Amino acid sequence: MLGLRAPWVSSVLRRHAAVVPDFVRTTLEGPQPNKLLTLVIINDGSRVLLGRKKRGFGEGYYNGFGGKVEAGETVRQAAERELLEEACITAEDMTEAGVLVFTFDDNPQPWEVHVFSASRFRGEPTETDEMAPVWFNHMEVPFNQMWADDVHWYPAFLQQKYFCGVFGFRETTKLVWHTLEEGEVQVAPEMA
Numbered sequence: 001m002l003g004l005r006a007p008w009v010s011s012v013l014r015r016h017a018a019v020v021p022d023f024v025r026t027t028l029e030g031p032q033p034n035k036l037l038t039l040v041i042i043n044d045g046s047r048v049l050l051g052r053k054k055r056g057f058g059e060g061y062y063n064g065f066g067g068k069v070e071a072g073e074t075v076r077q078a079a080e081r082e083l084l085e086e087a088c089i090t091a092e093d094m095t096e097a098g099v100l101v102f103t104f105d106d107n108p109q110p111w112e113v114h115v116f117s118a119s120r121f122r123g124e125p126t127e128t129d130e131m132a133p134v135w136f137n138h139m140e141v142p143f144n145q146m147w148a149d150d151v152h153w154y155p156a157f158l159q160q161k162y163f164c165g166v167f168g169f170r171e172t173t174k175l176v177w178h179t180l181e182e183g184e185v186q187v188a189p190e191m192a
């Protein structure tokens, strides 16, 4: 499933022109749509529920629960489905927390990840083939075992500030530049 061409991406890129490589601007403003993914993080106020990825992309990393948006689904439906598939729980108060765009020097298609937050859920977090769920106190989030961008946007997430970030990776996993805006970013309604 492909991402919508988000108007905020262009304005964020313009405001941070000094750090964004030209090829990224060309890619993000060009015809190639983003790949659309979801990420759900349960936050009970003092702890977050993360999963240790057991296989595939990002194996060994702790992350929220999520995956690709499938044809015919809304982003929210995909987020709910992935949370149930990967952690065996259903969020009761899921809200949009932010949007992340990842660009890669070794993949021409940017990824657009819609991040959701929830504090209440039904069911018991259960290990699945894909993820092993673990609670972490806010002060003990294991950033050294997470994607390199996470340390930059978790503070906004934990303070419940809406965030928009654009991140540039080299060789898939090395973060080389980023921009992050919090709070006042205007997101088009169709992004919800």
Ligand SMILES: Nc1[nH]c(=O)nc2c1ncn2[C@H]1C[C@H](O)[C@@H](COP(=O)(O)OP(=O)(O)OP(=O)(O)O)O1
Residues within 6 Å of the ligand: 037, 038, 039, 056, 057, 058, 063, 064, 065, 066, 067, 068, 069, 102, 113, 147, 148, 149, 150
């Ligand atoms: N740099 C990054 N930082 C981060 O915090 N989460 C990232 C990330 N790059 C990808 N993700 C998230 C988005 C998504 O929830 C997950 C990647 O999804 P996957 O490629 O593993 O998709 P899946 O294989 O789960 O998809 P399905 O096959 O649809 O289940 O990791």
